Amino acid sequence: MAIPGVSSATREARPAHDRRETGARVTGAHVAGTRETGTQVTGAPARSGRSVGDWKLGVVAATRAETPSARSILIDVPGWGGNVAGQHVDVRLTAPDGYTAVRSYSVATAGAGDRIELAVDKLPTGEVSPYLVEELEPGDELELRGPLGGWFVWRPTQPEPVQLIAGGSGIVPLMAMLRAHAASGSAAPFRLLYSVRAPEDVFFRDELEALSSPSLDITWVYTRAAPVGWTTSPGRVTPELLAATTLPARDAPMVFVCGPTAFVESVATWLVEIGHPAASVKTERFGGLS
Amino acid sequence: MGIFTRGFTGRAREQNPNLPPGQFLTEGFPVLSAGPTPRIDTATWEFTISTGAGAVQRWNWDEFMALPSEEIATDIHCVTRWSKLGTTWRGVSLDTLFAGVETTNEYTMVHSYGGYTTNVPLEDLTGGKAWVAFEFDGEPLAPEHGGPARLLVPHLYFWKSAKWVRGIETTSDDDPGFWEQNGYHLYGDPWREQRYS
Amino acid sequence: MTHLDGNALAGALAELFLGDMTLATGTCAGCGDEAELARAMVYADAPGLVVRCSRCGDVLMTVVRSPADTRVSMPGITILTLLR
Numbered sequence: 112m113a114i115p116g117v118s119s120a121t122r123e124a125r126p127a128h129d130r131r132e133t134g135a136r137v138t139g140a141h142v143a144g145t146r147e148t149g150t151q152v153t154g155a156p157a158r159s160g161r162s163v164g165d166w167k168l169g170v171v172a173a174t175r176a177e178t179p180s181a182r183s184i185l186i187d188v189p190g191w192g193g194n195v196a197g198q199h200v201d202v203r204l205t206a207p208d209g210y211t212a213v214r215s216y217s218v219a220t221a222g223a224g225d226r227i228e229l230a231v232d233k234l235p236t237g238e239v240s241p242y243l244v245e246e247l248e249p250g251d252e253l254e255l256r257g258p259l260g261g262w263f264v265w266r267p268t269q270p271e272p273v274q275l276i277a278g279g280s281g282i283v284p285l286m287a288m289l290r291a292h293a294a295s296g297s298a299a300p301f302r303l304l305y306s307v308r309a310p311e312d313v314f315f316r317d318e319l320e321a322l323s324s325p326s327l328d329i330t331w332v333y334t335r336a337a338p339v340g341w342t343t344s345p346g347r348v349t350p351e352l353l354a355a356t357t358l359p360a361r362d363a364p365m366v367f368v369c370g371p372t373a374f375v376e377s378v379a380t381w382l383v384e385i386g387h388p389a390a391s392v393k394t395e396r397f398g399g400l401s
Numbered sequence: 402m403g404i405f406t407r408g409f410t411g412r413a414r415e416q417n418p419n420l421p422p423g424q425f426l427t428e429g430f431p432v433l434s435a436g437p438t439p440r441i442d443t444a445t446w447e448f449t450i451s452t453g454a455g456a457v458q459r460w461n462w463d464e465f466m467a468l469p470s471e472e473i474a475t476d477i478h479c480v481t482r483w484s485k486l487g488t489t490w491r492g493v494s495l496d497t498l499f500a501g502v503e504t505t506n507e508y509t510m511v512h513s514y515g516g517y518t519t520n521v522p523l524e525d526l527t528g529g530k531a532w533v534a535f536e537f538d539g540e541p542l543a544p545e546h547g548g549p550a551r552l553l554v555p556h557l558y559f560w561k562s563a564k565w566v567r568g569i570e571t572t573s574d575d576d577p578g579f580w581e582q583n584g585y586h587l588y589g590d591p592w593r594e595q596r597y598s
Numbered sequence: 599m600t601h602l603d604g605n606a607l608a609g610a611l612a613e614l615f616l617g618d619m620t621l622a623t624g625t626c627a628g629c630g631d632e633a634e635l636a637r638a639m640v641y642a643d644a645p646g647l648v649v650r651c652s653r654c655g656d657v658l659m660t661v662v663r664s665p666a667d668t669r670v671s672m673p674g675i676t677i678l679t680l681l682r
Contacts (some may be wrong), residue, residue: 431643432643433643433644433645434641434643434644435641435644435648435657436641436648436650436655436657437601437655479645480645481644481645516657560645580645580646580662582671582673583646583660583662583669583671584646584660584662584664584669584671585645585646585662596664597662597664597666
């Protein structure tokens with residue numbers, strides 16, 4: 112899971128004009144006012160039948176435990192139409208009294224098709240993630256909006272080497288890239304550095320180990336507890352570790368970093384310090400909401 | 402359309418006469434922030450009140466701490482729907498700070514370190530309704546909660562209680578502050594649920 | 599406080615704009631920096647989303663969502679460019 116950041120919670124029942132049974136296409140935003148250098152745009156939510164901004168109805172197909180606090184959720188979303196590796200989706204939950212909560216989650220899958228996989232880590236004080244991890248069952252319906260975000264993405268047509276760096280559940284959008292890379296037979300060299308607290312916190316372990324090969328090098332970093340027989344003691348990612356285990360700047364890789372804000376902040380700063388152009392480092396932070 | 406999500410209720414809501422409409426109770430103290438937390442040294446901190454023609458009152462930290470302060474027990478209500486009941490603060494009443502200020506202006510703009518602004522009618526700041534608070538729960542106010550000092554106007558939504566406050570300017574018109582310019586209510590009474598403009 | 603990346607704006611801005619606005623380049627009115635909105639800093643633990651320039655920290659944009667509408671203000675963007 113990632114970026115439970117753009118979130119909203121509204122207590123009131125949704126107003127009548129947030130309905131789309133008419134199928135009306137309302138795409139225009141009107142300029143409500145101008146002050147000084149700024150412009151303010153106000154609009155009712157876009158509600159055309161085909162916009163990514165439109166809410167679609169998905170049905171949970173299956174769930175699978177990933178870690179003691181996280182699980183994968185497979186969802187069939189008619190009309191999804193596929194997504195690029197790295198994109199995310201907004202999920203909207205509605206309570207019986209009309210209360211709604213919206214959260215963003217990265218999609219772990221890529222390519223054509225209407226089935227997507229999310230992987231959600233439960234935040235103990237959260238409102239949405241405990242529901243998704245503990246309550247949601249196959250057959251349940253969810254409202255989704257997406258695919259969203261065309262920036263933190265990897266396409267199989269990109270020839271340059273790729274370095275992926277994940278902290279915790281930040282693996283999710285990078286997993287989509289690894290799957291897209293494997294499925295496409297892309298010749299672009301891929302490397303992954305995956306930092307977790309302890310062995311039981313690894314998402315997609317079996318699949319990652321199966322993907323590991325001469326063309327996909329994986330560096331595992333355990334920050335609090337390492338597996339039995341591990342030769343390095345647990346510790347956080349450092350600038351030295353980054354320099355020693357990731358693709359060097361001279362290979363001109365595209366670098367994708369995803370994880371908690373503090374992790375991403377440090378790693379992105381060090382990457383620039385060891386010579387990567389800032390334009391080649393793409394980041395996706397996720398915060399503590401949800 | 403919109404469907405109900407089976408088994409989802411959202412945060413526990415309870416009936417409590419001290420909760421304004423649409424609010425839920427929290428035991429924690431959520432940190433909301435529109436930007437980085439400014440680190441303010443009390444050696445350079447100052448607080449001013451101006452009436453439009455330059456500063457008329459100015460206090461440095463030592464002068465401010467020498468003013469009479471009082472303990473405030475109050476409920477606070479954030480527009481993001483959490484309320485916290487029975488919080489305890491220490492601060493200087495704005496009646497004390499405005500004591501020597503002569504103005505015909507009826508409104509104020511509150512300014513913070515970091516650039517945040519919010520507008521409050523002058524009559525909502527005086528009459529024992531507002532303070533510049535420097536302690537929460539018996540401890541110095543933490544930077545993430547607005548320390549070293551923040552405005553406390555607990556009868557309005559908490560975005561009006563500007564963190565890192567550095568000054569109040571009286572104004573003739575009720576000009577909108579930061580959130581008020583960007584879609585939130587000009588006044589913000591939680592009991593009338595004045596969330597959006 | 600922590601912040602997110604501009605990527606996180608995609609859903610909220612899709613309520614007003616048809617294109618992917620996180621790919622749009624904005625010019626900061628404060629420092630003149632030109633960057634994709636995806637690279638901006640987004641403070642989300644607030645009454646709305648506050649989007650700041652990753653170079654100078656000035657407020658580029660805010661997004662406030664009420665039950666009835668979505669309000670986007672751009673006090674700090676002089677030019678917003680999206681490739682067709």
